[in-house]
Amino acid sequence: MSTMAEPDVCPHLDSIGEVTKEDLLQKSKGTCQSCGAGGPNLWACLQSDCSYVGCGESYADHSTLHAQAKKHNLTVNLTTFRIWCYVCEREVFLDQRPALVPVPAASRHSAQSAGHPLKAVPIAVAEEDGSESEEDELKPRGLTGMKNIGNSCYMNAALQALSNCPPLTQFFLDCSGLVRTDKKPALCKSYQKLISELWHKKRPSYVVPTSLSHGIKLVNPMFRGYAQQDTQEFLRCLMDQLHEELKEPLTECSMSGEGSDGDERRDGDRSPSEDEFLSCDSGSSSDRGEGGGLGEGELLLQDECDGFRSPSAGVGSGMVISEKERLKERRVSGSPLRGGSQEMDEDADVDTAAEDGAPERGEEEPPAPTANPDVQEDNQRTTAGLSFKLVAAMVLYAAQLLLTSRKKKQSHYRSVISDIFDGSILSLVQCLTCDRVSTTVETFQDLSLPIPGKEDLAKLHSSIHQNLPVKTGVCPDTYGSQGWISYIMDSIRRFVVSCIPTWFWGPMVTLEDCLAAFFAADELKGDNMYSCERCKKLRNGVKYCKVLKLPEILCIHLKRFRHEVMYSFKISSHVSFPLEGLDMQPFLAKESPSQVTTYDLLSVICHHGTAGSGHYIAYCQNVINGQWYEFDDQYVTEVHETVVQNAEAYVLFYRKSSEESVRERQKVVALANMKEPSLLQFYISREWLNKFNTFAEPGPISNHTFLCQHGGIPPNKYQYIDDLVVIVPQNVWEYLYNSFGGGPAVNHLYMCAICQVEIEALARRRKTEIDTFIKLNKEFQAEEAPSVILCISMQWFREWESFVKGKDNEPPGPIDNSKIGVMKGGHIQLKQGADYGQISEETWQYLLGIYGGGPEIAVRQTVVPADPDSLHGERKIEAETRAL
Numbered sequence: 028m029s030t031m032a033e034p035d036v037c038p039h040l041d042s043i044g045e046v047t048k049e050d051l052l053q054k055s056k057g058t059c060q061s062c063g064a065g066g067p068n069l070w071a072c073l074q075s076d077c078s079y080v081g082c083g084e085s086y087a088d089h090s091t092l093h094a095q096a097k098k099h100n101l102t103v104n105l106t107t108f109r110i111w112c113y114v115c116e117r118e119v120f121l122d123q124r125p126a127l128v129p130v131p132a133a134s135r136h137s138a139q140s141a142g143h144p145l146k147a148v149p150i151a152v153a154e155e156d157g158s159e160s161e162e163d164e165l166k167p168r169g170l171t172g173m174k175n176i177g178n179s180c181y182m183n184a185a186l187q188a189l190s191n192c193p194p195l196t197q198f199f200l201d202c203s204g205l206v207r208t209d210k211k212p213a214l215c216k217s218y219q220k221l222i223s224e225l226w227h228k229k230r231p232s233y234v235v236p237t238s239l240s241h242g243i244k245l246v247n248p249m250f251r252g253y254a255q256q257d258t259q260e261f262l263r264c265l266m267d268q269l270h271e272e273l274k275e276p277l278t279e280c281s282m283s284g285e286g287s288d289g290d291e292r293r294d295g296d297r298s299p300s301e302d303e304f305l306s307c308d309s310g311s312s313s314d315r316g317e318g319g320g321l322g323e324g325e326l327l328l329q330d331e332c333d334g335f336r337s338p339s340a341g342v343g344s345g346m347v348i349s350e351k352e353r354l355k356e357r358r359v360s361g362s363p364l365r366g367g368s369q370e371m372d373e374d375a376d377v378d379t380a381a382e383d384g385a386p387e388r389g390e391e392e393p394p395a396p397t398a399n400p401d402v403q404e405d406n407q408r409t410t411a412g413l414s415f416k417l418v419a420a421m422v423l424y425a426a427q428l429l430l431t432s433r434k435k436k437q438s439h440y441r442s443v444i445s446d447i448f449d450g451s452i453l454s455l456v457q458c459l460t461c462d463r464v465s466t467t468v469e470t471f472q473d474l475s476l477p478i479p480g481k482e483d484l485a486k487l488h489s490s491i492h493q494n495l496p497v498k499t500g501v502c503p504d505t506y507g508s509q510g511w512i513s514y515i516m517d518s519i520r521r522f523v524v525s526c527i528p529t530w531f532w533g534p535m536v537t538l539e540d541c542l543a544a545f546f547a548a549d550e551l552k553g554d555n556m557y558s559c560e561r562c563k564k565l566r567n568g569v570k571y572c573k574v575l576k577l578p579e580i581l582c583i584h585l586k587r588f589r590h591e592v593m594y595s596f597k598i599s600s601h602v603s604f605p606l607e608g609l610d611m612q613p614f615l616a617k618e619s620p621s622q623v624t625t626y627d628l629l630s631v632i633c634h635h636g637t638a639g640s641g642h643y644i645a646y647c648q649n650v651i652n653g654q655w656y657e658f659d660d661q662y663v664t665e666v667h668e669t670v671v672q673n674a675e676a677y678v679l680f681y682r683k684s685s686e687e688s689v690r691e692r693q694k695v696v697a698l699a700n701m702k703e704p705s706l707l708q709f710y711i712s713r714e715w716l717n718k719f720n721t722f723a724e725p726g727p728i729s730n731h732t733f734l735c736q737h738g739g740i741p742p743n744k745y746q747y748i749d750d751l752v753v754i755v756p757q758n759v760w761e762y763l764y765n766s767f768g769g770g771p772a773v774n775h776l777y778m779c780a781i782c783q784v785e786i787e788a789l790a791r792r793r794k795t796e797i798d799t800f801i802k803l804n805k806e807f808q809a810e811e812a813p814s815v816i817l818c819i820s821m822q823w824f825r826e827w828e829s830f831v832k833g834k835d836n837e838p839p840g841p842i843d844n845s846k847i848g849v850m851k852g853g854h855i856q857l858k859q860g861a862d863y864g865q866i867s868e869e870t871w872q873y874l875l876g877i878y879g880g881g882p883e884i885a886v887r888q889t890v891v892p893a894d895p896d897s898l899h900g901e902r903k904i905e906a907e908t909r910a911l
Contacts, residue, residue: 037112037119039100044075048108054080055105061089067106067231068224074099084220084237107229116216118203118223167651169196171225172233172661176240177253180660184643185258185265186236187658188630188680190225191647192580194447194721200226201717204750205443208272212242214265215272233661243268258632258643259473259584259678266472270444275732277439446718448472450578453616456551458559459567465560468575473582473678476541478598484536487543538604538679541585546572546614573616579722581611581626581681588638597638602676604628606668609681623688623723626681634677646671683723691766692720698758705757710773713753719763727769738771739779742786748776789836797831799873807867817871818863818884820844827874841880848884855882 054071059082070090072079081090094113103110110119173183199222206219217238224234244251247264454467548571551557557568587598609626630647645658657664712732718725733751735741826839847861
């Protein structure tokens with residue numbers, strides 16, 4: 028075996044000793060030297076003078092333990108002969124084996140010399156040689172099972188469904204060099220390794236997803252132990268974490284370029300309006316960047332100007348800010364939201380009260396408190412009791428905090444997860460008194476659809492024929508107005524109905540019926556009335572929504588499980604769904620930029636059993652041969668498509684279908700095969716090229732994924748630029764650019780000097796701030812009886828600490844002590860049990876001069892010994908200082 032590595036791929040190849048393929052074949056017949064486990068998938072250490080052979084994840088993963096203990100970097104799989112570097116955390120390719128990525132690196136002299144980079148193949152994996160045997164052709168890839176490791180069928184079914192989504196799988200196979208993260212538990216690395224095993228030609232019959240299972244349990248304690256879990260919750264948690272680890276900020280250039288094409292970008296953590304106005308009951312994921320939308324800002328300032336709720340309500344709008352931050356940081360396992368909402372209004376003002384009056388479908392929520400005239404009168408009396416100077420100061424502080432934090436937090440992020448699975452919904456609420464309409468754009472990762480019953484279907488079909496908006500029974504009115512007796516009787520009725528056999532339930536329910544029920548208009552009345560900003564009162568309203576942007580892969584979740592106060596049950600009604608040609612055009616907003624509206628089924632997850640127990644399996648269409656297979660843990664069986672159509676679907680994955688995109692790929696391959704000589708060669712984003720090969724609508728060329736805002740290569744990306752770009756000839760570039768737009772054109776790569784200067788300046792700033800803080804804090808600790816001790820929020824301090832330690836590239840916003848303060852007698856005092864630390868007046872002034880914010884909260888020194896809370900706060904700052 029040759030030891031000559033591909034240039035600039037892995038710097039650790041010089042540690043490989045003399046080894047031949049015959050040596051490796053001989054070792055493959057042995058066993059693990061630690062536990063005696065046999066093959067397949069044993070791993071041999073490639074460190075010079077080391078002959079260790081260990082088992083992989085299918086057993087106890089002694090190969091990894093050996094590498095970590097001995098600091099040996101490289102290991103080779105004795106079944107596939109693929110090499111892994113533990114330091115680079117990536118696969119390493121030798122020059123005599125074709126690379127996993129079917130495209131040449133930027134450092135190669137010719138795009139044609141190593142085979143054309145744009146060969147459109149469904150799934151690209153490593154080959155041992157240029158040809159396949161007849162046996163290989165009869166064994167399509169991707170048919171590897173997963174061992175059940177203790178009630179893990181929910182995880183196995185979800186992973187198999189995702190594995191058969193070509194845009195995602197081909198990214199992890201073709202763009203493995205882009206899977207980089209410094210965030211724990213590095214779940215993307217575990218997923219990448221799993222996908223490589225599942226889709227390799229010489230796959231085992233099954234794998235054991237131990238590493239990924241361990242990682243997901245670290246992220247979300249809900250999955251710890253061996254209890255059965257919901258596969259939809261697992262999917263949301265997994266994709267949310269993958270996005271978090273792989274997300275990258277969008278530059279202003281890339282945002283403006285994409286914005287012109289109508290692309291939706293995620294603004295980060297959901298804003299308060301999303302918590303109050305989930306009009307489409309869709310699942311999305313948390314974070315996706317940071318910062319609240321305009322609605323949040325307007326609400327904060329409005330609350331501040333309206334006055335303080337009560338003397339105990341907190342520091343002005345500070346307590347409002349605190350509550351909103353709490354909502355942002357909360358992870359709701361049942362329906363995590365990904366992305367921010369953007370609010371618009373035909374009257375050009377932000378209707379934040381509208382969200383208070385428009386709760387999620389099927390949930391009871393009290394009317395907006397701001398609409399109560401008695402409360403407003405109390406607010407006015409409370410404000411009048413405070414000094415004008417104090418109120419003005421707090422208004423100024425809130426405005427400063429809002430603007431500064433918005434400047435810091437308003438970042439936009441994207442990842443391969445958001446590119447593939449994110450869509451957006453336009454929700455509208457109309458007041459039936461003044462006809463005022465407020466709209467909200469919400470990002471969704473999946474659509475959670477109700478399953479309509481017999482009566483609901485009749486209403487639904489009637490409304491469709493008459494073109495009237497109705498509210499179906501699957502989204503019932505809240506029960507507060509009916510009383511407990513009506514509520515209990517209705518619950519019993521629905522429980523009895525759920526036990527009736529399907530043949531007695533009524534007409535067949537289709538997936539289109541579920542979509543129509545989801546997008547049907549809702550009446551807002553009774554306890555669910557709409558708080559109209561124009562009327563300044565609770566009014567009857569109507570709420571409806573349409574899809575603004577369709578995702579490349581549409582994930583649909585059928586709400587089969589109902590959880591009432593006294594019991595839970597499962598709706599086992601059969602829902603008919605198409606294998607091809609699902610048309611989303613009827614549910615599309617007229618403002619939508621999406622051109623492709625038809626979808627074909629990729630995979631479906633089914634649940635067999637009751638609400639209390641059961642078993643998950645997945646049916647997936649293999650992208651190689653087009654056949655359908657049942658994935659039941661480690662067993663993979665070919666099935667006829669009629670078996671799939673009769674399945675009790677729980678989660679479905681649909682992929683956009685476009686013949687035009689297939690023709691585009693064929694044209695590009697034909698152009699590349701012409702081998703037309705050109706004076707210029709162009710660099711194009713490897714990630715966008717994967718989109719071109721797998722997306723129906725890849726969007727404009729996005730070379731900003733490897734460029735900085737100045738047009739050069741960011742210094743932190745320059746060292747692995749080969750993983751980010753592909754060389755294409757001039758005729759291919761011109762065709763792609765003329766067809767898709769975007770860019771910019773790049774035929775010269777250079778490291779950006781401006782970014783380098785900014786990085787060095789940032790490093791100096793961090794060092795100055797941390798050194799100054801340590802110096803001032805040591806002086807503070809040396810004082811025996813300081814006259815003034817000031818408090819600082821530990822939440823803000825931790826954010827600042829992450830910045831100066833280099834864990835966060837963005838500096839924190841202004842100091843926010845609103846969470847630790849409370850208004851008493853017209854003065855701001857420390858809240859009991861607050862999470863705070865103690866600093867000197869000099870330290871406070873230093874940090875305040877850099878970041879601004881407030882308010883200032885003092886703990887004055889007295890002869891009385893310090894209380895436990897005070898000592899606790901001081902110890903926390905001491906501990907943090909030692910950590911610095």
